[in-house]
Amino acid sequence: MNQRILFSGSKKFRRILNQLTCHKVLRSELINIAITEFQLSEKQASELIDRGVYQLKQQRLVRSDGRIKNISYLFSFGVINLQPLHTVNAEELVLCSERERLEKELTLIHYEQEAYQELLEKIPKQKLKIMKLQHDTAEKLNQLNGKLRAINQLLSM
Structure with a gap:
C-alpha cells in the first residue's frame, strides 16, 4: 500500500525531523535538537515540538508512549523516510x-x-x-x- 502522506508542518519542525536517525525518539531529544538548531528557549522549543507532533497525531503518523517527563514518540516510516521532507534544493x-x-x-x-x-x-x-x-x-x-x-x-x- 503506497499512501501519500500530506504533512504541512512548519519548516522548522521538518528540519528537526530530518535529523532523526530512528523512528522512536524521546520528546526531550526533539526539544534539545530544536534548542540547538534554532537557538530557542526551552519553552519555545517545546511549543514547536508539541505543535508539530499534534499535526502528525491528527493524521495518525505518530504515536506517543511513556509518562510525563519521559514521553517518547514513534514516528511512522513514511514521515521519517519521506523524500520531499528531506530534499533541499x-x-x-x-x-x-x-x-x-x-x-x-x-x-x-x-x-x-x-x-x-x-x-x-x-x-x-x-x-x-x-x-x-x-x-x-x-x-x-x-x-x-x-x-x-x-x-x-x-x-x-
Missing part, C-alpha cells in the same frame, strides 16, 4: 550558507564597532580617524543587514 543551500557567512561577518563588525568605541576613550587625540573608521564600519553594517534581510525573506517564502 541547491538554491536554498546556497542561501543558507550565505546567511551563515553574513551572520559571522556581522558579529565581527559589531566587535569592531565596540573596539572603535574603546579606542575613542583611550586615544581621544585620534578622534577624527577613529570616527571615520567607525562611520565606514557602520555603513558596511547597514549593507550586510540589508543583504541578510533579503536572504531571510527569500528563505521564508
Whole structure:
C-alpha cells in the first residue's frame, strides 16, 4: 500500500525531523535538537515540538508512549523516510550558507564597532580617524543587514 502522506508542518519542525536517525525518539531529544538548531528557549522549543507532533497525531503518523517527563514518540516510516521532507534544493543551500557567512561577518563588525568605541576613550587625540573608521564600519553594517534581510525573506517564502 503506497499512501501519500500530506504533512504541512512548519519548516522548522521538518528540519528537526530530518535529523532523526530512528523512528522512536524521546520528546526531550526533539526539544534539545530544536534548542540547538534554532537557538530557542526551552519553552519555545517545546511549543514547536508539541505543535508539530499534534499535526502528525491528527493524521495518525505518530504515536506517543511513556509518562510525563519521559514521553517518547514513534514516528511512522513514511514521515521519517519521506523524500520531499528531506530534499533541499541547491538554491536554498546556497542561501543558507550565505546567511551563515553574513551572520559571522556581522558579529565581527559589531566587535569592531565596540573596539572603535574603546579606542575613542583611550586615544581621544585620534578622534577624527577613529570616527571615520567607525562611520565606514557602520555603513558596511547597514549593507550586510540589508543583504541578510533579503536572504531571510527569500528563505521564508
